[in-house]
Amino acid sequence: MNRFDYIIIGAGCSGLSLAFEMNANNLFKNKTCAxxxxxxxxxxxxxxxxxxxxxxxxxxxxxxxxxKFIVKNNNxxxxxxxxxxxxxxxxxxxxxxxxxxxxxxxxxxKFFLNKSIDRIYENNKEVTLHSGDExxxxxxxxxxSLDNKSSLEYELFQHFYGxxxxxxxxxxxxxxxxxxxxxxxxxxxxxxxxxLPTGVGKIFIESTWISDQKNFLTTRYLSEIDSYINNNxxxxxxxxIIYSEMGSIPMYHYQNNIGYKKxxxxxxxANLTRKSTGYTFLNxxxxxxxxxxxxxxxxxxxxxxxxxxxxxxxNIFINVLLEKRSEMRNIFFNLFxxxxxxxxxxxxxxxxxxxxxxxIIFSMPKLIFIKKLLKL
Numbered sequence: 001m002n003r004f005d006y007i008i009i010g011a012g013c014s015g016l017s018l019a020f021e022m023n024a025n026n027l028f029k030n031k032t033c034a035x036x037x038x039x040x041x042x043x044x045x046x047x048x049x050x051x052x053x054x055x056x057x058x059x060x061x062x063x064x065x066x067x068k069f070i071v072k073n074n075n076x077x078x079x080x081x082x083x084x085x086x087x088x089x090x091x092x093x094x095x096x097x098x099x100x101x102x103x104x105x106x107x108x109x110k111f112f113l114n115k116s117i118d119r120i121y122e123n124n125k126e127v128t129l130h131s132g133d134e135x136x137x138x139x140x141x142x143x144x145s146l147d148n149k150s151s152l153e154y155e156l157f158q159h160f161y162g163x164x165x166x167x168x169x170x171x172x173x174x175x176x177x178x179x180x181x182x183x184x185x186x187x188x189x190x191x192x193x194x195x196l197p198t199g200v201g202k203i204f205i206e207s208t209w210i211s212d213q214k215n216f217l218t219t220r221y222l223s224e225i226d227s228y229i230n231n232n233x234x235x236x237x238x239x240x241i242i243y244s245e246m247g248s249i250p251m252y253h254y255q256n257n258i259g260y261k262k263x264x265x266x267x268x269x270a271n272l273t274r275k276s277t278g279y280t281f282l283n284x285x286x287x288x289x290x291x292x293x294x295x296x297x298x299x300x301x302x303x304x305x306x307x308x309x310x311x312x313x314x315n316i317f318i319n320v321l322l323e324k325r326s327e328m329r330n331i332f333f334n335l336f337x338x339x340x341x342x343x344x345x346x347x348x349x350x351x352x353x354x355x356x357x358x359x360i361i362f363s364m365p366k367l368i369f370i371k372k373l374l375k376l
Contacts, residue, residue, distance in 0.1 A: 010144030011037035014267025044093030153252035161221030162206030
C-alpha cells in the first residue's frame, strides 16, 4: 500500500501544472505527492496555443509568439493585428522537461507511470485508489482523468491530426499563424486547417473537424493534409513529417460528483475547456494558482469553473452549429471580419466585458441566434 499526502491523477497539462505550482510554493517541502499516469514516458506530444491575455510560468517553453494571425475563407484572407495580446504556442516537450527537472529534485514527489486507476472512492477520512494489485491512499486527490465521466449534453468533438512538415524544396509559407482556413471540403460538418510557422522551410499543419465523431482514421487526416499542401500551399514535391499529434477535445461539459470533498477534478475534467473553442491552457494556469492559494490559506477548495456567461453563450453557439452546419464557415469568418481584434481575443479568452459580448452577438446572424437563445 502507498500512502501520500497528495495524489495527482494524470501527468498531462493540468496535473503537471498543478504539481509545478504546488512545488514552487513549498507544499511538498514536508508532504508527499504521488503523480499517477497511463503514459510510459514524456515526449513532445502537444502544442498548446493561446493569446497572451494572462501571465503564466512557462514563457521559456514557447515555440514562438506572433503579433498577427490570419483567417481564410472562400479565397478571402483577413490578417488581424494582435500585438497587444500576442498569439503564443507552447512546446509540450519543453513544458514536460521544465517541470520534471524541477520535481526530480524533490524526494517527496514520486511518479507512477504506466498505471491506470481501476477504482476510486472516498470516505470521511481519506481517498482510496486501486490500480491493478496496488492500493494508494491520500488525504486529497486531484483528478484529471476523463475515465467514466458522463454528460447530459449532445456530444460534439473538436478532433484533429496535426504534423510538422519539413519541405525539401523552397515553398511560399505564411509568415503568421493561420487560425482557420476554411478553403477545404466541409463534408456536412465544420472543417478547417490550422497552421503555425515553425522555422525556415517548416510548418505545423493541422486538419481540424467539429463533428459528432470522436476522431477519424489517421490515413484520412494524412490525406487531407497532403491535399492541403498540394492545393492550398501549391507544393507538389517531397516533404517529411518530423512530428505529429492527434487529439479530440469535447465540446460539452461533464457531470461532476458534488458529493466528493477530497477528490478535486482539474483540467478538462473540471470543465475548464471552453466548449466553443477548445482553449484550456490559460484556464488551467489560472485554476492551479487558485487551488494552491486555497491550500496555503487552509480554505475549502472550490471547483474552478469558467464564467457561467461563456457556458451560456457557447450553448447557443453549439445549438446554432447543429442546425446550420453548412453556414458555420461563413459565420466564423464574419466573426473575425466584423469585430475588432481585441474584442475577439477577449471574448475567445474569457476576458470580455458585457459590451464586448454584445458586439460579438450582434455580429452573428441575428434571427437564428435569437431563436436558439429563446429555446435555452
